[in-house]
Amino acid sequence: MLYRIEGIVIRSMDYGEGNKIITLCTKSHGKVGVLVRGAKKVRSRHGAATQLFTFGEYVFFRGMGSIGTLNACEITEPNHTLREQLHLAAYASYVVELVDRALQDEESGGAMFDQLLAYMRAIREGKDAQVTTHIFEMKLCQAVGVAPSVDSCVVCGRTDELTGFGWRLGGAICSRCRPREHGRYVCSGNILKLMQVFIKTDLRRLGDITLKQETKLQLRDCMRGYMDTHIGVRCKSLQFLEQMEKYDLAPLPSMTEKEAEEQEGNGGD
Template sequence: MLYRVEGIVIRSMDYGEGNKIITLLTEHDGKVGVMVRGAKKPKSRHAAMTMPFTYGQYIFFRNKGLGTLNGGEIIESHHKLREDLTLAAYGSYACELLDRVLQEEETGSFWFGQLKACLDALQEGKDPEVLIHLYEMKILQAAGYGPEMDVCVVSGTDQELEFFSPRLGGVLSRRSRHLDPAAMAVSPSVLKLLRLFAKLDMRRLGNVAVKDTTKAELKTAMRALMDMQLGMQLKSRNFLDQLDKYQI
């Protein structure tokens, strides 16, 4: 059967001497694997369509399992992301995270819309550190692990919310902190950002100016939350950590 879909390349791997297998994130059909024959050859007309972050229309044949690319057209190459090492690292993390969290049978336009918005915002020059934590929040929420940010996750009160518990999945009041001694104290600025992230759609993010100290605290909170709720070891995140050490 011939399929025509719009998708984003979230994974690309060599297969054999001249072929590639790409994983597309589509708006309505979830993740789709497609074989691109001859993609590694110098004169391949489909090589550009296998590049990471590429958003395009893909036409392929498929009966069962992998499809085989027949043709297509690039809508947005996101080439700026591939030309910048730091942006490429953030883009790779966004793609790998979604690829690992989204199950094969899951579909829905939400995942597609959030990833596309993330890649577009990275290309537009928005702060990648702030952007990626908002994206992480959206992935957690879509996977059913979104934190409670408005009231104490234990008592339900909206008073004295001074701590954040990655283990319990949300904010804690001062009186409930004893239930999770490992809960971290968070500044009002970080609490405000986390609440914003919980309510904001990626596609509506404007330019946000955040102090370096606030970004460092935000990263600590989101890293702990991601590790506790998802517990995934991602190559792209390890690479981002290495980049941070190098830049320091």
Template sequence: MLYRVEGIVIRSMDYGEGNKIITLCTENYGKVGVLVRGAKKVKSRHAALTQPFTYGQYVFFRNGNGLGTLNAGEIFESYHSLRENIEQAAYASYACELVDRGLHDEEIGAFWFHQLKACLDSLLESKDIHVVIHIFEMKILQASGYGPELEQCISCGRKSDEFKVSPRLGGVLCQSCKHHDPASYTVSPRTLKLLQLFAKIDLRRLGNIDVKDETKAELKKVMRDFMDMQMGLHLKSRNFIDQLDKYDI
């Protein structure tokens, strides 16, 4: 059967001497694997379609739910400049790997496709890279069914101005319930408000948010803890980001 889909390349790997297999995050068909014959050859007309982050239209043949074979394609946005900037490339790779590893095929629909595209667009527009990626992490948590409860105590449902964050329990605890997780910790009111905003915002409507360095540090800790406790993914792209941060590249 012939398929014509809009997709974003979230993974690209060599296959044999001259071919590549790409994984697409598509608007209507979830994640799709496509074999691109001859993509590694110098004069291949399809080579550009296999580059990471590329957004375009892909036409391929596929029998059943197996691997498709590319017939034709058209690039809508190459995101070429993201691949040329080491920091932007690292975070874009992280976003794509989150989709690839964090979501099952049936969980990816039009909304998540558009959130990934909005994430790449925001990185391309040089919006705050940390804010963008933390919002995207929040979207992945929500898509996976692990979206944290940040508006009321996850134990008793009480609203409060003095919450403690409990990544292990997946939300916030009021002062009366903090004993349920001795490892829970306090964050600044600004950080908590931003986390609540991240849970509600659509990346396609993200403007410019000015965040102080100390708030960014808290946001990174909280989101890292939520991702580790709730999803437990070990991602190569995140390890690379940690190396960038370590050496301040």
């Protein structure tokens, strides 16, 4: 059967001497594997279609229960920038690996496809890559059913006197229940406010986001802890991302203290 599907390349690997197998995240067919014959050859007309992060329309033939074989591809967004800039490549590689690990073959992937496409456009256009990645992590948590409780205490359910975010317990914590979470696992009320914004944010309508460095570091620690605890998938690409952050290969943008406080005051949106 012949398929014509819009897809984003979330994995690309060599197969045999001159071929590649790509994994596409699609809106209509979830995660799909496609064999691209001769893709490694210098003059291959399909070489560009196998590059990570490429978004295009893929035409392939697939028999019952077999992997597809590419016939043609029209590239819509090559996303060269995401591969050429080190820090963008690191964040985008982590995100597509998350999607690859989260989606099952043929599983409906409409929501993930839309958010992934919007994510790549956002960081390509200059949105803060770290913060945008954390928003995408929240979208993925919602998609797989492990989103944190941010509007009520995760322990007792009360909605008032929320004082912080406990990433081990998985959500907001009120003043009465705060002792139930170890201090090292509790983030400040400012981080909770950001979480409340993130869970309602659609990446397709993302505005400019600017946070001061201290807040970004707290947010990073909180989201990494939450993802490790509740998703339980340690992506290989995350190791490189952490090394890049360790050696400051992606410097954080500077801003005045007043601007930072105003930005945090409205939730960073």
